[in-house]
Amino acid sequence: MVEEVKRTFLHIHRADNVLVTLTDMAKGTFIEHEGVGFTLADDVAGKHKFTLTDLAPGDEVYMYGVLVGKASEYIPQGGVINTHNLKHAAADFTLGNRKLNWVKPDVSAFLNRTFMGYHRADGSVGTANYWLVIPLVFCENRNINVLKDALLDKLGFSKPRGYENEVDQLVSMLHAGKTVEEILQADLEMTPEAGISNKLFHNIDGIKFINHDMGCGGTRTDSDALCGLLAGYITHPNVAGATVLSLGCQHAQAGILQDEIKKRDANFSKPLVILEQQKLGTESRLLHEALKQTFAGLMQVNKQQRQPAPLNKLCIGLECGGSDGFSGISANPVLGYLSDMMVNMGGSVVLAEFPELCGVEQELSDRCVDDATALKFMDLMRTYNAKAEAAGSGFYANPSPGNIRDGLITDAIKSAGAAKKGGTSPVTAVLDYPEKVTQPGLNLLCTPGSDVESTTAEVASGANLVLFTTGLGTPTGNPVAPVVKLSTNTALFNKMPDIVDFNCGTVIEGVETIEQSAHRLLNYVIDVANGDIKPKAVLLGQDDFIPWKRGVSL
Template identity: 75%
Template sequence: MSNTKHTFLQIHQRDNVLVALDDLAKGTTIDFNGAQFNLQTDVPSKHKFTISALRTGEEIFMYGVLVGVAAQDIEQGSMITVDNVHHAADDFKLGERKTEWHKPDVTNFANRSFLGYHRADGSVGTANYWIVVPLVFCENRNVDVLKEALIGKLGFKKAKTYENEVDELISLYKNGKSVEEILNVELQQSSVVASNKVFENVDGIKFLNHDMGCGGTRMDSDALCGLIAGYITHPNVGGATILSLGCQHAQVSILENEIKKRDPNFNKPLVVLEQQKIGTESRLLQMALKQTFAGLIDINRNERRPAPISKLCIGLECGGSDGFSGISANPALGYLSDVLVALGGSVILAEFPELCGVEQEMSDRCVDENTALRFMQLMRDYNARAEADGSGFYANPSPGNIRDGLITDAIKSAGAAKKGGTSPVTDVLDYPEKVTKTGLNLLCTPGSDVESTTAEVASGANIVLFTTGLGTPTGNPVTPVIKLSTNTSLYNRMPDIIDINCGTIIEGQETIQQAGERILNYVIDVASGVVQPKSVLLGQDDFIPWKRGVSL
């Protein structure tokens, strides 16, 4: 059996494995670089197979970097798996600066703008939200009470509910239908509920519950205050209501200091209420309602106005990755990142466990040695903490990643890093620091989707681009999260959560550059409020602060 179409790909000329672009059956003849060999095993789409036979201990390369070693002898034309390959990555050290890069042609975007909310600190928001945040988990119930009181009455209720479906199930039960009949019935889907907003220029009130603020380490409660300060000072946030119990580790004074770090001239409406000082729950909640309502009147005066796209700060994220992530959606984001950097904008590449194996490249791209040294130290410290907890970076790939071809952390990382493009690294930030420099910023976060997205937004991302090969509904309370599929099958299977299909690259319908420009045009529409991505329409308001050392 011979292959009659381009069904595999060598990503880098140094690579000694090929990526299957389609399901390949055992016995398929592979014609590569003038030589032919037969596959010894079935190779599902997205998985990799050897170009030549490998002996135990021999190194395996993808994307031009070390990604593993053979755990046993592997025949030519065999699929690599978690059984025959172990994770491996090159060590890294301080090297020469490699900051030269080929800037892309930005002619199509040089004079583009978006309609955003201009803030006093010079930043521009792609949305205008009020946030309600507890400083400690003890206040979560009070936050929930405020949410129940405000959302519906102010016209911010999620557009689609499933209440009609529940009514139908109740009716079936009361009419004596059996369990089997109920399970087999086709429920009538609820219609979209029209929203009558009281404040036209406010995109919503968001309630950021969490389980932190006390009882954990002081480092985590201090970081929580920094994270919340990042949301309060965020360009997509017009104002905030903060509920404090009073006795917790995460004190109001710490929060106020963190706000000043990020915006010394902070002047947004801010309501801070401490329950132990105020007294009864009723008094606390009535004060919160009145002062929040007054703040909404204030921020409703802000209207969208034109801003250059250099005011965009793009968070780059991937989750539910697959074997196509590093050759379709991630490189497309890399091209977009380079375009935005060339135009004076900012991008954030996070998820440090998913930079394992490309440390040398990323550190060499840092603009100066101090920046490179900080990146390397953060990587080493993070991996050491993870190993102390019994799980180093090598344990990062999830079962879904492995099932779809990402069998080692280095393979996953080499593809994930493609989101950062080729521009120099202008700054390295530790969680939850704020972006202050244009260009490519590296932010230390876990690889966990929601924790990393939560952190990128706190650092200033006013749009997040999120690639996925398996499908994930992840969103954020204040920043639009645009979901991009790495393959067309996913795009067709989960159209309710995916915004953009990058499977067109795999299928040869468009180039990485063409996809990147298509995505950027969509980003501009979202930033202007013309289009709402699926995560916003679904009300996918995921918010999880990071507990250091716990998550990969």
């Protein structure tokens, strides 16, 4: 837990032997901490770490109270840690005793709050109401796009702002004889934002057309997992109905998809159109049937309206991407506090990205409600890392160049901060991809650390809203679940207001406590769940969708 915010640096945990800078600090700066004084041996950029003591090669480095690396060379007191002097290291883990006691946050201000959602026959509640059009195999991607071109504008669903007007300006400058230099220096007039015009189905938030490159040609394991993933989307509370196009001969058979749907909802009753091209014959017949049956389904689900629902009907996905050195001390702990609030109210949260839980396995496994759940988590972590190691890229290779540049030197440093999103509550379930959330509380879902693959999977497991922390900025969204971006620092919030929704940099600045920021965030979440606020990713039409091929992806 963060102990205190100081003007220039932070000591996150009493067991840590490094401090985190909150601003750029010059070599020779005098540091006084807990009665010890010394000078910085190096320039230290904001978000990076410097040592409290001299470290010899092999000495262990602790951050967030856990082992995050070992010195690979001598580091003087006040020296900056970097990729040259610190190597990834993480503590081993074993089956331990259950540690299920936790301090439940005060949720009295939210106990009687509700959100306006779409109630489904299986008891779930959606924060949006979409119709899906999806292929069972990549061969149908073109036909999906044809349906998109035919339906979207005619039914009055708005598109994100295009840049056709800017292209027209460039063409006009070319015809006017402008030089390359003049064009590069020109200020283009931006296209006005497009609004919704002549929307035909007012209770439907949109039709979402999804493409992917799977369904055949890979392993049967991957095609079966794809069917499970797509079934997760079809049965998702934010989805009112779906149209599925199949070629017919692929590995991902319609029958497998239907079996996966039944696993998730035995009494499935949503409108579902499945059309097989090889049975119907011509492309035109396939598309005519798809248009008619999709239109009829839209007429049916347009009768659905938002109704009040308790907050425990929210299933929140916890995600991060483009993380920086502030992620683990601002946005992620804010998300962790909100996670604990949701669990205390009977809701469910999903923590994924298993490569970014490396080094905190012992804590998380000890928090599992029983030994069987702990063993499942430990087995998934070991199996996943072993596959990565066999491919020459273990969990140690997870941090991206952007992560490293902004202070996340090892995977264990990144993981210790990323795990803060999961708060402190017990782990009620461990899910293997693409299993569905069936229990309230904190669920651990095995996914890659890649943010789009992980977000895609969290939504398939049932997350009807995703909270996504970022320190560097990323546009990631999802076709059916609103993705809310939380900045770890105010500079990013001000720099990228077109993709970031909420600022947690106030915690770094001492303007808000983690608890205050979490309360403000939950009020924001309720507005999003109501449909009153549309996150930037929704406004931009950022419909990212990448299924996980069960090979190694970090």
